[in-house]
Amino acid sequence: MENTNTNKQPRHILGLSGGKDSTALAILLHQEVPQMEYFFCDTHRELPETYEYLERIKARLGIQIHYLSAERGFDHWLDIYGGALPSPQMRWCTKQLKIKPLEAFIGDDAAISYVGIRADEHRDGYISTRPNIKAVYPFKERGLVKADILRLLEESGIGLPKYYEWRSRSGCYFCFFQRKYEWVMLQETHPDLFARAVDYESQHKDGRTYTWTQGETLLELLERKDQIIADHQKAMAREAQRQPDRPLVESLEAILDEEDDTLPCLACHL
Known part of the structure; x- marks a missing residue:
């Protein structure tokens, strides 16, 4: 109204x-x-x-x-x-x-x-x-x-x-601007919401050809979960060594931006 x-x-x-x-x-x-x-x-x-x-x-x-x-x-x-x-x-x-x-x-x-x-x-x-x-x-x-x-x-x-x-931007739980690590941590933190995001990819009357992340489904991404987490932890350790006094939230944002620095929608992510 x-x-x-x-x-x-x-x-x-x-x-x-x-x-x-x-x-x-x-x-x-x-x-x-x-x-x-x-x-x-x-x-x-x-x-x-x-x-x-x-x-x-x-x-x-x-x-x-x-x-x-x-x-x-x-x-x-x-x-x-x-x-x-x-x-x-x-x-x-x-x-x-x-x-x-x-x-x-x-x-x-x-x-x-x-x-x-x-x-x-x-x-x-x-x-x-x-x-x-x-x-x-x-x-x-x-x-x-x-x-x-x-x-x-x-x-x-x-x-x-x-x-x-574990995430540097606001927005829907299935936001397509999430990086690989953020998707993995969604599954760790809210497995029920991750499962719903998977359902949106897989359950469609005409078959699903769309995915939330480019080039792979969420289940395919999850197969690399341990490696994604390990790579993230190594990157965070390097960042802590490079700038030991930097707040954790800034280090997280910097590392995730290295993976994908695409600017998200202003309506969702300020």
Whole structure:
């Protein structure tokens, strides 16, 4: 259902993904912009740690979060797209489950959207092209970099979500932007969710030719599980030797970026 802004003043909105950057932005702005509307686009395919983290944010900051959902869920759209799993080349999940619910939430209102892209990131853009939505980038404007984001999270008492122990990005449990190690750790941490991701690959009335990762199925990837974990541990040890004082979360992110540094969707991974 679309909202209508009767006082004609622009609405101030901040999307929380369950990741570190959008959370740090909420910490930075929740007193500066008291009229801020916080939202989370819920695909209903999120990690349990994401929901736990959102509850922590609400409790610490004393804010309300609007949970936005598409009228039709993932399985409906999977059928509409002929069983083609979403991929970096066809991100229909972002369009149908994130962008459209957000645009319905804003309606025709003028809105200022606060986006958590840091000053040390070389990316830009916004998830909506609607002319009534203006994006602003407070971290860029203030020159705040990753170290500042981690400081904000620590000082607030919110900290990092638990999934950052093995995964460096927020998003659905079956997100196709996951790296090999993250898929393996999903199977270790949430075997039930990994099994559901496998089902999406294998159970289809016309046969499944699509996979979550390029070039192999999840079950094929799992056959290399021990080697993937061993390679990751060696890389982390090398990183610890090279930069012994570096926070673990930064080392993990650096190692995973070496495997695949493709930029994910802004709607899901800030």
